[in-house]
Amino acid sequence: MSSNxxxxxxxxxxxxxxxxxxxxxxxxxxxxxPFYDAVRRMGLAHTLINDERCGVFAADxxxxxxxxxGVCDATLGPGATNLVTGxxxxxxxxxxxxxxxxxxxxxxxxxxxxxxxxxxEILRPACKELIRVxxxxxxxxxxxxxxxxxxxxxxxxxxxxVPEDVAHATYPFEDEFAAAEARAPALRPRPARDDxxxxxxxxxxxQRPLILAGGGVHLSAAxxxxxAFAERHNIPVAHTMSGKGAVACTSPLSAGLFGRYDRIxxxxxxxxxxxxxxxxxxxxxxxxxxxxxxxxxxxxxxxIVAEEIGRTVAPTLALWSxxxxxxxxxxxxxxxxxxxxxxxxxAAEVAERMAAWWVSVADRVGSDETPVHMARLMQELNRxxxxxxxxxxxxxxxxxxxxLLYDTKQPGRGFVPDRGFASIGYGLPGAMGSDLAARELGxxxxxxxxxxxxxxxxxxELETARRLGLGFTIIVVNNAASGYVxxxxxxxxxxxxxxxxxxxxxxYAAVAEAMGCHGIRVTDPAExxxxxxxxLAERQRPTVLDVVxxxxxxxxxxxxxxxxxTVKKGDRIA
Numbered sequence: 001m002s003s004n005x006x007x008x009x010x011x012x013x014x015x016x017x018x019x020x021x022x023x024x025x026x027x028x029x030x031x032x033x034p035f036y037d038a039v040r041r042m043g044l045a046h047t048l049i050n051d052e053r054c055g056v057f058a059a060d061x062x063x064x065x066x067x068x069x070g071v072c073d074a075t076l077g078p079g080a081t082n083l084v085t086g087x088x089x090x091x092x093x094x095x096x097x098x099x100x101x102x103x104x105x106x107x108x109x110x111x112x113x114x115x116x117x118x119x120x121e122i123l124r125p126a127c128k129e130l131i132r133v134x135x136x137x138x139x140x141x142x143x144x145x146x147x148x149x150x151x152x153x154x155x156x157x158x159x160x161x162v163p164e165d166v167a168h169a170t171y172p173f174e175d176e177f178a179a180a181e182a183r184a185p186a187l188r189p190r191p192a193r194d195d196x197x198x199x200x201x202x203x204x205x206x207q208r209p210l211i212l213a214g215g216g217v218h219l220s221a222a223x224x225x226x227x228a229f230a231e232r233h234n235i236p237v238a239h240t241m242s243g244k245g246a247v248a249c250t251s252p253l254s255a256g257l258f259g260r261y262d263r264i265x266x267x268x269x270x271x272x273x274x275x276x277x278x279x280x281x282x283x284x285x286x287x288x289x290x291x292x293x294x295x296x297x298x299x300x301x302x303x304i305v306a307e308e309i310g311r312t313v314a315p316t317l318a319l320w321s322x323x324x325x326x327x328x329x330x331x332x333x334x335x336x337x338x339x340x341x342x343x344x345x346x347a348a349e350v351a352e353r354m355a356a357w358w359v360s361v362a363d364r365v366g367s368d369e370t371p372v373h374m375a376r377l378m379q380e381l382n383r384x385x386x387x388x389x390x391x392x393x394x395x396x397x398x399x400x401x402x403x404l405l406y407d408t409k410q411p412g413r414g415f416v417p418d419r420g421f422a423s424i425g426y427g428l429p430g431a432m433g434s435d436l437a438a439r440e441l442g443x444x445x446x447x448x449x450x451x452x453x454x455x456x457x458x459x460x461e462l463e464t465a466r467r468l469g470l471g472f473t474i475i476v477v478n479n480a481a482s483g484y485v486x487x488x489x490x491x492x493x494x495x496x497x498x499x500x501x502x503x504x505x506x507x508y509a510a511v512a513e514a515m516g517c518h519g520i521r522v523t524d525p526a527e528x529x530x531x532x533x534x535x536l537a538e539r540q541r542p543t544v545l546d547v548v549x550x551x552x553x554x555x556x557x558x559x560x561x562x563x564x565x566t567v568k569k570g571d572r573i574a
Contacts, residue, residue, distance in 0.1 A: 004174070008136040009034025009167045011177075012100060012160075013042055015143035018179040021071045021098075022062060023047060023436050025055035029075025031102025031164040047468060050460040052079050054429035056086025056157075057418070058461075060095050061426075061433030064416055065390060066440060067221060069150055069182050070433070073100040076164075077115025080123060085423050087126040087157050093242065093420030094219050096155035096184040098146045099127070105164040106134075120161055128156030136169040144180040151186035154305045155219060185220055188322035189304065190329055195319055199276075199300045200333035202317065206274035206298075208346055209235050209339075212258065214286070215242030215419070216279015216303060222324035223411035226278065227251065229331050234343035235276075236350045238265035240286045241393075241403040243279070244415040249407035252351035259286040261404045261558055264353045269293050276330075277301045279323045282312040285419075302326045365405070371548045372525045374477070374558075378405035380528040381447070384536075388444035390434050393417040394427030396484040397557055398449045398477060404558050424454035428461050428474050431542075435472040445536050446472040452503055453482045462515050462542060471539035473532075476508045476546045483556040490553035498553070512544035521546045 006014075012035050016024070024046040028036045039046045049055035052074045059070030070090075074083050080101050090097050101123065104113045124130045129149045131142050146158040180186075191199075203209050217226055227247040230237050237247045238255040247254055258265035269275065269292055277299060280286065290312060293299065301315035302323065309318045319326055358365075367373035378401055381391065387409035393402035399417040408414040416434055418426035427450025435446040455476050465472070477483070486501035509519030518538045520531045522545065535543035550556065 005170050005172045007034035007038070007167065008133075008139055008162065008169050008171070009036070010038035011136065011139040011171070011173055012143065012162070012167070013038035013044060014177045015140055015179075016071060017042060017044060018177045019069070019143075019147055019182040020179070021182070022066060022068055022440065024071045024073065025049045025058050026073035026100075027052055027055070027075065027079060028073070029079060029102055031075050031104075032073060032100065032162070032167055034167050035073070035100065047464065050464055051458065052082035053086045053425070054458050054461050054464075056083055056090065056097070056099065057426050057429035058433035059097055060086065060090045060093070060418075061392060061416055061430035062437045063095050063097060063433075064218070064413055065434045065437035067183055069147060069184070070095065070097045071099070072097070075102045075115075076104055076119060077117055080119040081117065084122065084126045085421065087123065087159070089418050089421040089423060089426070090157040091127060091420065093215060093418070094154040094156060095420070096150040097157035098143075098150055099157055099159045101159055101161050102167065103161050103163045107165060123159050123161070127159045130159045130161060133160060133162045133166050136166050136171045137173075140173070140176050140178070144178070147180045147182055148186065151181050151184040153187070154216075154308075155184040185304070185322055188325045189320060190325045191302070191319040191321040195317060196329050196333050198317055199319060199330060200337065202274050202298055202300060203235075203276065203330070203334060204337040204339065208268075208272050209274040209276065209343070210255065210268050210272040211235055211237040212269075212275055212277040212280050213237055213239045213243040213246030214278065214280030215240065216323050217243055217246040218413045220279065220304070220323035222279075222327055223247070223413070225324050225327045227411040229327050232331065233334055233337070233339040234347040235339070236268065236347060238268065240280060240419075241399055241417045242419045244403060244406070244417075245408040245412050246278075248410050250409050253347060254354070255350055256354065257403050259292065260288050261400055263357045263404070264350070266292065268350065269297075272297060275299045277315075278327065279303060281308055287312065368525055370524055371550050372522065372528065374401050374549055374556075375405060376525045377475075377477070377528065377547055377549065378402065380532060382407045384529055384532045385447065386444045389414060390438055390443070390446045391415050392427060392430040392434050392446065392448040394430070394448070394450035394454045395422040395424040396451055396454065397487070398427060398451055398454070400558055402449055424451065425457035427454055428458045428465070431472045431474055432461065432465050432468070432470060435470045436468075448472060448474040450474060450476060451483055452476055452478045452480065452506065452508070455508065456503070459511070462512065462517055462544070465542040466516050469540060470542055473535040473543045473545055476544060478506070478508060478546055478548050479551055479556060480505050481551070481553070481556075483553075486553045487556040495554075508544050508546040512542070512546075517541050518543040519546065520544070521548070523548045
């Protein structure tokens with residue numbers, strides 16, 4: 001074996017190359033210059049980002065859509081601290097990232113070095129694991145460890161903290177740049193046989209079984225397996241926001257979103273005599289602030305993270321398992337149960353109830369009012385986006401409206417909401433990362449959905465997207481307000497009781513054009529279909545579709561927020 005003297009920064013780059021990483025996002029500083037120099041010489045894909053939080057968001061979305069590990073970097077101090085919001089999103093959502101962070105020179109640490117902070121203490125609770133690299137010769141080992149941790153169990157972000165002197169130091173590395181698994185899940189545990197048999201008995205004896213699918217279905221790449229399972233046994237499927245696409249929303253077995261906002265799913269949960277939860281954390285929104293599911297309903301909870309089972313809802317039976325493998329094992333266990341024939345009437349009833357729900361909201365989804373009704377905008381997306389499109393939904397009402405009304409047309413991650421931390425500002429960088437992944441996969445167009453407040457936070461990344469030559473569409477829901485806050489103020493305190501929730505009227509299409517992007521402004525719902533198709537046709541630069549929507553705070557959200565007031569049954573409106 002030959003020796004190869006190189007810097008720690010080059011060793012990091014070579015380990016990333018060995019893991020086959022995709023696009024990287026970062027903003028450099030002196031600490032990581034050897035890494036940047038190696039990236040240049042090796043021809044790796046790295047893009048300057050304008051804000052480190054957006055770098056994490058872009059890497060996060062790339063990982064969700066591609067199934068690969070997302071990678072980003074930051075220098076010490078403000079670079080490191082700017083990562084925190086994005087890291088928590090990925091941690092809570094179970095998204096595999098490896099994040100490289102420069103740190104101060106160890107010889108001079110704690111001598112008031114420029115931009116020095118207790119960044120390890122700040123970053124550690126925001127990630128799945130923080131690995132401090134103290135010796136340059138350990139870089140190959142510790143990078144492998146980072147990818148292993150990021151992709152095992154519930155995936156998550158791993159931070160590699162590299163002091164300046166380690167990144168700049170040299171070492172005669174041998175030919176040791178071998179890789180660990182670089183896709184999630186790296187390991188797939190399966191349920192215990194006795195537990196599996198008991199689960200099959202519970203499902204086989206049920207008259208109204210219902211599957212509750214969470215984001216873990218997508219983390220496991222289990223959507224195809226789940227749809228096949230549901231169709232084989234005629235078991236309907238409801239989903240969380242993160243679980244949308246666990247089965248196609250257009251499937252007759254889809255019961256839609258459950259929780260704070262729902263179509264028919266909450267009623268089906270109340271009526272069910274056996275619930276099968278797969279990759280679902282049963283958080284606040286999914287449970288309507290812990291009102292669902294009703295006490296006493298038999299619950300089978302399948303999850304890859306054992307300690308997640310029973311955190312908020314005590315299950316009748318726990319299945320510790322990867323989602324895809326657990327579904328396949330359950331499928332085999334139910335092969336002779338004859339559920340499909342017995343549940344045919346129940347499945348038909350679900351399809352009929354969903355059809356009736358669409359009829360009940362026809363006036364809203366077909367509204368011709370101006371400014372544009374949010375329901376009409378969502379329906380135009382349902383009509384105009386192809387089956388292989390990806391809709392990225394920002395935090396706030398973009399996710400709420402998208403979760404309730406957007407229909408995926410095939411199983412898979414066609415809807416990408418930032419529900420790990422629900423931070424606004426995800427829409428634009430999330431669309432960037434999703435578009436890069438979609439291009440790798442050869443899939444359809446990417447559309448981001450964001451509010452004007454969230455768009456304002458990250459507007460500078462339009463420059464990044466233009467520099468990359470990305471051709472996604474970002475829809476700015478323009479209500480000249482922090483809409484979510486204004487709607488809550490209206491609900492709690494009444495008309496006119498608004499404080500610090502209004503924004504200046506802004507033409508975001510004109511802003512986009514000024515930044516070298518494509519801008520289209522829509523004020524009339526009749527223009528939506530044509531504007532959407534024009535934006536999808538533009539593939540060489542980003543398109544900002546500026547849609548002027550209702551200014552009425554009583555109608556900005558699809559329902560009254562459950563954290564603030566009691567929602568009576570039937571109050572939910574599309």
